[in-house]
């Protein structure tokens with residue numbers, strides 16, 4: 001296969017450390033035992049992809065690089081007995097688009113262990129509208145449910161609500177009957193969030209952390225935090241007794257300054273969510289839920305259509321916190 005080429009979004013670094021990107025054709029990598037070659041139909045834009053597309057050293061260590069932590073497509077060649085030519089498969093996380101070349105390409109070579117058969121209830125496009133963001137949102141929601149949270153316990157607060165993880169968290173929670181308070185920095189997106197199920201929408205001031213007290217009024221049964229930093233620290237102070245928070249994000253900072261009081265006086269639990277290396281059985285369970293019981297009727301309304309030609313502008317927007325919903329990249333023939 002290496003004599004064939006693939007069209008991809010290539011990130012390169014010059015000797016003077018300038019990062020530049022271009023669409024180009026490169027040789028399709030050789031397959032090892034256990035690998036599968038996929039004709040990619042769709043990928044998506046996650047915050048991590050934007051970091052990869054700009055050569056962030058915390059994400060990309062080897063150049064040239066192809067971003068894309070998500071991909072869905074059709075098997076062209078398989079060196080693993082679990083997959084056959086013509087199968088529709090999706091891949092999210094693991095080392096895709098980070099240590100290994102990812103889905104912003106016409107072709108992808110990935111270990112079979114990283115692939116999930118596309119659930120029959122989802123179209124290729126729907127699966128990438130979910131992508132890593134939706135998969136992470138679903139893991140956050142599942143953490144709350146496993147903790148024992150019920151709709152009647154009170155409202156759930158979601159930060160970074162217009163983002164990929166945030167918006168799908170709002171939708172999944174609302175679909176399960178929860179009252180959702182969405183926190184956003186985008187005043188023009190309040191109606192958009194209400195359309196997707198938020199009962200109330202407030203500005204980021206709600207979690208700005210100007211209050212220095214170790215505990216604030218316990219207004220929420222639970223929270224999903226996609227931002228980190230002060231936002232997470234403040235959210236913890238506002239959770240009621242025996243509630244919980246699921247955290248996954250870092251757009252607002254990687255450090256949290258908190259006290260032990262939410263934990264020892266209110267028994268709050270903090271669940272960390274990792275999507276990249278989610279174990280296979282848990283991964284399959286989440287995808288099945290997303291395709292069946294938790295399937296979102298209005299999922300595609302969150303979609304922003306992108307291509308490898310237009311994605312650079314969206315990369316700038318997402319890094320500036322100005323992107324809403326899910327960027328889905330259609331890969332041209």
Ligand SMILES: NC(=O)c1ccc[n+]([C@@H]2O[C@H](COP(=O)([O-])OP(=O)(O)OC[C@H]3O[C@@H](n4cnc5c(N)ncnc54)[C@H](OP(=O)(O)O)[C@@H]3O)[C@@H](O)[C@H]2O)c1
Nearest residue numbers: 047160161162163164165184185249250251252274275321
């Ligand atoms: N742990 C995991 O496995 C995992 C998986 C997926 C994503 N993540 C992380 O989760 C986070 C969200 O990912 P995403 O793909 O959903 O990104 P995204 O689409 O860019 O969403 C992030 C949202 O956070 C808000 N925001 C941005 N900058 C902010 C700031 N400085 N302070 C407060 N709020 C800010 C914005 O929403 P508003 O304008 O509505 O406030 C933005 O839309 C990222 O840090 C990403 O790396 C982690």
